[in-house]
Amino acid sequence: MAKITLKDLSHSYLTKQSNDADWALRGVNIDWKDGGAYALLGPSGCGKTTLLNIISGLLKPTEGEILFDDKNVTALNPVERDIAQIFQFPVIYDTMTVYDNLAFPLKNRGLSKTEIDSKVKEIGEMLELTSTLNNKAAGLTADGKQKISLGRGLVRSDVNVIMFDEPLTVIDPHLKWVLRSKLKELHQKINRTMIYVTHDQIEALTFADEVVVMHEGQIVQTGTPVELFEKPKHTFVGHFIGSPGMNILPCEIENGQINFEGKIIPNNTSIKKTNFSKTQLGIRPEFIKFSNDGIKVKIKRVSDTGRHKVIDTECSSGSIKILANSSTEIPSDSAHITFEQKYTYVYGDDWIIE
Amino acid sequence: MNKTYNQKAWFFVIPVFVLVAFNAVVPLMTVVNYSFQETFGSNVFAWEGTRWFKEILHSERFHASLGRQFIFTFIILLIQLPLGIAIALTMPKKGWGVPVCLILMSMPLLIPWNVVGAMWNIFALPEIGFLGNTLNSLGFDYNFTQQSGDAWFTTILMDVWHWTSLVVLLSYAGLNSIQPAYYQAAEIDGASRWDIFRYIELPKMKKVLTLAILLRFMDSFMIYTEPFVLTGGGPGNATNFLSLDLVKMALGQFDLGPAAAMSLIYFLIVLLICWIFYNLMMKDEGRT
């Protein structure tokens, strides 16, 4: 088990870098506690797999350091770092049985036969593989094979970190939640540091205690699922998390107040700096209500999803989405809306102004 | 899905049909015809039934050349497969080394087969050939035109030089299709280089290797041009492989009947072994 610290990590796949776009990772700093469940969340190409491979040792970073328990492991390879990694598709040894697959890492580390046997049986039971231990690994279903991949990481008692690289990619959609709950259960049982990389917000928010949201090679926000939802620190987080995402619209700052659509919008921030190239208002669809007074909008479209209504509205600054109860009366043509003060935020150059 | 049926497509097929009929089907039928008859020259034939087949199958000469053939093919496969895989394992996967290696490996395959035989003939000459001269000056008593052991040695060496590249290229393609995650997982598991080869690379190359074995078996079993130019079947009968013997019989002695029968038996042996291999390949497909 280990506490993980990443210091000023930057990485480029090119030998010479001329601008920001040449860097896959820029200035990443992370402090992770021992035994926590963490997720790296971001769209394709944001650098999360690069970061994962640097932590596991499969990739050496161009700049920066990695510390396990305050020990510098940047120069060590994966075996020396005592990590386990589960990949997007099941990686198993086809010619071996399930038992031999699970025993393999222990055999290579020189454990005795009895030690191996007890460990394999223990993990086999934890992962519900006991009945298939003597079958050829190649014959299992996709989720069974992923469990074997996971098992090979769990059998080793010296593992510092277990890393998951989008492990549910090949699993059937209706089986995904079964494996998700298994992973969460496992984490609670064995309490080892686990890092989970994904572009799916459900996977990240369900699994992790703390989520690191990445965008274009940088960490945009780190926080618990509740924090990320209720107070996104960057417009990207507001947009990426939540379905539909946060409404982000241009606004003006006048005398420390938000001016949107000609009205002063009450909010809980004290705005001191005003020299931004762009200022935007952020409010989630869940926190907008219809009222008799407020911003005037035109109702463009109402979709009923059974559990709520999604209302597309338009004002002069742009389109605003509203989420309302199925039973709410929706005006037919135009309406007035207000934003819940507590959750109204203003962003300067994409970062929250607090 | 039912595609619309286009009759005009048949017109494109007719020329090919005619060519294949002319070059393959008709001669094959002619051979079958000859195998049941005796000829006295000047196109006079007499029906012999299965006499030639019985004679060939009991003939010592046939057994000898068949035996030589099997031993030859066995040795070839034994050397070329591990050697080919080993070379493929050392070839780089990225960078400028890749095209260089691929070209080097392809070169022996592009040389016309009779030129290969002629090259090695000169190369191995005891007095003036580079190989022959070197071996003799090192103290070995080497003469492939007079000593059977040396003739075998040279023929095998020539075939290895000529055809190992095929195994190399096929294995290389197979190795390249293995995703990096397997190597990464093995690294994390602490696997040794041998383990990686045995548990990851070899199983994943299975299909490609089956193909390589099939191709090499067929080609070496039917080998003719190279040994013909190199040793002519000699010294004596030492390197008189099956097809060499066949041609000697047919063209040399003009025993068309026995020759035709022998070539049919030959054809059937190759067919049988290929069928076995094919089923082995397909059996594995079915299982996964």
Next chain:
Amino acid sequence: MSLELKNVEKKIGIETHIYSTNLKLEKNTINILLGSTLAGKTTLMQIMAGLDKPTSGEIWFDGENVTGKEVQKRNCSMVYQQFINYPNFTVFENIASPLKITGVKPDEIKERVGKVAELLKLSAMLNKKPDELSGGQQQRTALARALVKDSDLILLDEPLANLDFKLREELREELPKLFEDRDCIVVYATTEPLDALMIGGNTATLLEGRVIQYGETLNVYNKPENLISAKVFSDPPMNIAEISKNGEMFKLKDNNVQWKSNVKIKDGNYKIGIRPHNITTYKEGNNSVEINGKVLISELSGSESLIHFTNGKLNWVSLSNGIQQKNIGENTKLFMNVDEFLYFDTNNRLVING
């Protein structure tokens, strides 16, 4: 102008892929084919397009029997799940290709392509090749190519399935707007009920080669004719339980949960279907009944929480607003909204809802 399928059946060997189907699609409608992966959606669409011939039955378009007509002679276009574009053509050439084939003049091509490109936000990419574009942009190119033809019938086979979550949301929003003012029939196949609800139009639920129900989307959703249609049109999956009714008292067969309701059906045994969003961690609606559950996992999807729980033999899913993190194994109280129950008789037919 309408597309009509009369007793269309498709058999391959002894297997029936499509059972005798009667369907009438009107002009200017978006029709959604909703069903799981092997339900027969693609087969049905291929028959509609003319890429495949039915084993028996007829297809009538605009009052004309087109059953034997080749697809090249019918005026239709198709968009696939994999982004299908000509790899060697630029975006402009890709979109222009159907027009070029029919001999439209270059000036007109330029104008029409320009219009469609703007509609799909591709105007800046017209000179790029497909492999330089992102997944979303490639699919937009395929869509543009389908739209530029002004066909009478546009078929979309799970076009959003290969896109990232956020991109799907974006494109799904734009789709209804693209088809306004177009005087054509749109058929859209999907496995996601949310797609159907967000797009609107009409929906046909399919299962194993049969069209179970066809009608206005919200109608099919709120009043499923039978249990199968209800199950197909639910994501997350519908919770089902056996109940018995005696006077005003309803009771779940497998445990002690009971409630009062004025629903007018005869006494006896029934099945109820409860959609997950009608079971919440807070009280909703006027008539709610409590149920205890042992939590299997809580999945957080940004603004909502899916709690999988067990109660005796029942293995159910509940959907609540907000982020509700529950520990695995925790016992929690949940509330079911009785007014939203769907009642099915022993033949699985809908008796009454609410």
